[in-house]
Amino acid sequence: MNEDLAPRTVIEACLPMRGEVGLDVVLDTANAAALADQPVRLALRRMVGAGEVLQTGRGRRGAVRLTETGRARLERDRAALVLAEAQDRGRTSWDGLWRLTAVSLPESQRSRRDALRRRLTELGAAPVSTxxxxxxxxxLAMLDRDATDHLVHAEAGRVEVRGVTDPLEVTELLWPAAPVIDGYLALEETVDRLTAASNEADATRVRILQLRLADALETAMRRDPLIPPELRPTPWPPSRIRQGWRSAWRELVSLAPDGGVYQGWPGFRGES
Structure with a gap:
């Protein structure tokens, strides 16, 4: 878990998906997370300049809200949380198709080609050939709209990778389970520690605990390509640990007088 929270992380966490939040709340939360006002204001100006948030008023009496652009970006960035929740609750299943994607750009556009390859890797795709x-x-829906103009995409019901054809063996070959599970075991330890620290915490402290809890989940999920449960061993420890995370999240939400941070965000509802 990253103990040093970025100013942008704190600002985003304070922003509800709908409605506005006072700048006093944003700055007080940032201060409690050991961030000074100036870097938070600088990050906020950048977000305003990018068209992601709208600020009204000045100083601590001002307020900020997400624009449609900012809301769309956050929803796209949190798609993994939504998918994880759907998998854990049995609301989605694998359709049995493998997706093969190649980036089709010439050497003269190497930077663009490399950026698309990095993005595919970030989304959990595994390189199987150059x-x-x-x-x-x-x-495809997770990529920029113009990215599809530079991709070759195919679907297959059967693939053979390095002589392996069994879907579960292909999964273990390309997305080994052990590193993913290790990341979630670290999350489980953090959940236990933060849950114990929530006793008698005041409202501001609860918001910081929420930030730490969310940061720990994000850290674990960076190593998780969210392979469909049908392709993983049963039981699958990350699913159990995420359920424990949601239980801890619900507890913190109940302790925060206003519900705390990440209000209305996909993946942060903490439903039973």
């Missing part, structure tokens, strides 16, 4: 990526998920 410029060719495999995933059980359809990742």
């Amino acid at each position: 410029g060719l990526y495999l995933s059980p998920h359809d990742l």
Whole structure:
């Protein structure tokens, strides 16, 4: 878990998906997380300049809210949380198709080509040959709209990777379970520690605990390509640990007089 929270992380956490939040709340939360006002104001100006948030008023009496652009970006960035929740609750299933994606750009556009390859990797696709990526998920909707102009995409019911054809063996070959599980075991330890620290915490402290809890989940999920449960061993420890995370999140929400941070965000409802 990253103990040093970025100013942007704190600002985003304070922003509800709908409605506005006072700048006093944002700055007080940042101060409690050991951040000074100036870097937070600078990050906020950058977000305003990018068209992601709208600020009204000045100083601590002002307020900020997400724009449609900012809301769309946050929803796209949190799509992994939504998918994880759907998997854990049995609301989604694998359709049995593998997706093969290749980036089709010439050497003269190397930077653009490399950026698309990095993005595919970030989304959990595994390289199986030079410029060719495999995933059980359809990742096209997660890419920028113009990216599809530079991709070759195919679907297959059967793939063979390095002589392996069994879907579970292909999964273990390309997305080994052990590193993913290790990341979630670290999350489990953090959940236990933060849950114990929530006793008698005041409202501001609860918001900081929420920030730490969310940061720990994000850290674990960076290593998780969210392979469909049908392709993982049963039981799958990350699913159990995420359920424990949601229980801890619900507890913190109940302790915060206003519900705390990440209000209305996908993946942060903490439903039973």
